Amino acid sequence: MKRRSFLKQAGATSLAFTIVPSFVLGKQHTAPSDLLYISCFGVGGRGESLIQALEATTKVRIVSLCDVDRNRAMNTINAYPNAHYYQDFRDVYDKHLNEIDAIMVATPDHTHACISLPFMCAKKHAYVEKPLTHNIYEARLMAETAQEEKIVTQMGNQGVSDGGSKIIKGWIDKGDIGKVTTIDCWTNRPVWPQGFSNLPKESEVPETLNWDQWLGPSAYRPYSPAYLPFKWRSYWDFGTGALGDMGCHIIETPFNALDLGFPLSAESSNTEFWIDDFKRAENLITFPASSKVQLQFEIDDSVVNLNWYDGGILPNHPEGLDLNEKLGASGGGTIIYGEKGIIIADFYSRNPRLFLKNKKNGIPKLIKEKASKAIASKSHALDFVEACIEGGSAKSDFASGGKLTEIILMGNLAIYNSQQQQKAWDESPPRKLKWDGKNMRVINRPDLDHIIRGSYRDGWKLDMNYE
Numbered sequence: 001m002k003r004r005s006f007l008k009q010a011g012a013t014s015l016a017f018t019i020v021p022s023f024v025l026g027k028q029h030t031a032p033s034d035l036l037y038i039s040c041f042g043v044g045g046r047g048e049s050l051i052q053a054l055e056a057t058t059k060v061r062i063v064s065l066c067d068v069d070r071n072r073a074m075n076t077i078n079a080y081p082n083a084h085y086y087q088d089f090r091d092v093y094d095k096h097l098n099e100i101d102a103i104m105v106a107t108p109d110h111t112h113a114c115i116s117l118p119f120m121c122a123k124k125h126a127y128v129e130k131p132l133t134h135n136i137y138e139a140r141l142m143a144e145t146a147q148e149e150k151i152v153t154q155m156g157n158q159g160v161s162d163g164g165s166k167i168i169k170g171w172i173d174k175g176d177i178g179k180v181t182t183i184d185c186w187t188n189r190p191v192w193p194q195g196f197s198n199l200p201k202e203s204e205v206p207e208t209l210n211w212d213q214w215l216g217p218s219a220y221r222p223y224s225p226a227y228l229p230f231k232w233r234s235y236w237d238f239g240t241g242a243l244g245d246m247g248c249h250i251i252e253t254p255f256n257a258l259d260l261g262f263p264l265s266a267e268s269s270n271t272e273f274w275i276d277d278f279k280r281a282e283n284l285i286t287f288p289a290s291s292k293v294q295l296q297f298e299i300d301d302s303v304v305n306l307n308w309y310d311g312g313i314l315p316n317h318p319e320g321l322d323l324n325e326k327l328g329a330s331g332g333g334t335i336i337y338g339e340k341g342i343i344i345a346d347f348y349s350r351n352p353r354l355f356l357k358n359k360k361n362g363i364p365k366l367i368k369e370k371a372s373k374a375i376a377s378k379s380h381a382l383d384f385v386e387a388c389i390e391g392g393s394a395k396s397d398f399a400s401g402g403k404l405t406e407i408i409l410m411g412n413l414a415i416y417n418s419q420q421q422q423k424a425w426d427e428s429p430p431r432k433l434k435w436d437g438k439n440m441r442v443i444n445r446p447d448l449d450h451i452i453r454g455s456y457r458d459g460w461k462l463d464m465n466y467e
Helices: 003-012 046-056 070-079 089-099 109-121 136-149 164-173 211-215 241-250 252-257 380-390 398-421 446-453
Strands: 036-041 060-066 084-086 102-105 125-129 153-156 180-187 265-270 274-276 291-299 302-310 332-338 341-346 353-360 363-371 433-436
Touching: 036 046, 036 089, 036 380, 046 060, 046 070, 046 102, 046 125, 046 380, 060 070, 060 089, 070 084, 084 089, 089 109, 102 109, 109 125, 109 136, 125 380, 136 398, 136 446, 153 380, 153 398, 164 252, 164 332, 164 341, 180 241, 180 252, 241 252, 241 291, 241 302, 241 332, 241 398, 252 332, 252 398, 265 398, 291 398, 341 363, 398 433, 398 446
Parallel strands: 036 060, 036 102, 060 084, 102 125, 125 153, 180 302
Antiparallel strands: 180 332, 265 291, 265 433, 291 302, 332 341, 341 353, 353 363
């Protein structure tokens, strides 16, 4: 089936499909009250780990596997010989839609929405890796579709299920650190090549790879092994950079602990691209090697800065804190500053620690009061599976995960804007972007709308009505 016809059919016939399949592979199966039948997309690497996590629940059956790279997927294909394998996700839709309850999507960021939405419109539950989508509009669309179709959803930021942000929220709500004044978040990413302006050298497409399907909605370009299986994260067309890769794990801490809404504004300072003496790069095809992003939020009637650091840039050590006290973990962490103390957590909201100010001899010193371990009662995968089978919602459903993704991608919009300024020596448009989150628009830069909504190859354009 051609893609455009496929998308139209997905929207037109979604109400005709039932969530509860009666037959799988031609045999009557255990009722969905006991098992969840699922199709998985992107089944090598991270996807392989997710399938193992789903299997560990003992409550799922893998109906089909889909991955554009057969070689990358081979471990999973061999592990599930009874599951059907495909390279084109449309084949799964055509052949197995009535045999599944849910999907799992762990493909590169730029294809999350394109793969997920047709199945969601057919009322299939959805587990999608973080960040939820590649652009802000897609995140909003995924959240709205999930709500309209009344399906169970989960974004793959598993730290939510560890419970660390819930502990931190308890400390903040009790007033332990007083009024929040500043938030610092950071990561060691990128841990892949990033910060260059030339396209990689063209190579022959491997026989085991469907390159056109891998490109998905992105503009066609010649194949290169420099893109996959991991390095696509650095390219604007495919990934979401360091902030997109880890922001949903790290900014999740203040997002859930403080019930953050839409940011009021965003601005960024980035590493510049220099290709010769006094000559900046003009084709900025990747995210910068490092960046510092500032997002402003309204918290308790005050404007609070959330500062993001990546690429080796780190926040300052908190004043009064023992210099031997480790900040975060190797992958990053969070510091929430309050008038009476601070809270520090590792990435995934793990290992939260509370430090309170103890003024002695007029010198404020932060004294560790509490350190709590995670309080997870079930895995992120089990949380999703049980919500699908028993009803209710998962801990990082698309209403929550979508909003967090929008915050992350607003930071990326600021990075993009800063990169555009670096192309010329003269005065550039404002670095600080005023954000109207409800309407998904930059108040002082309407020309950035094409980044907010993304661009799509012919036949891949997203539309709620699939026209």
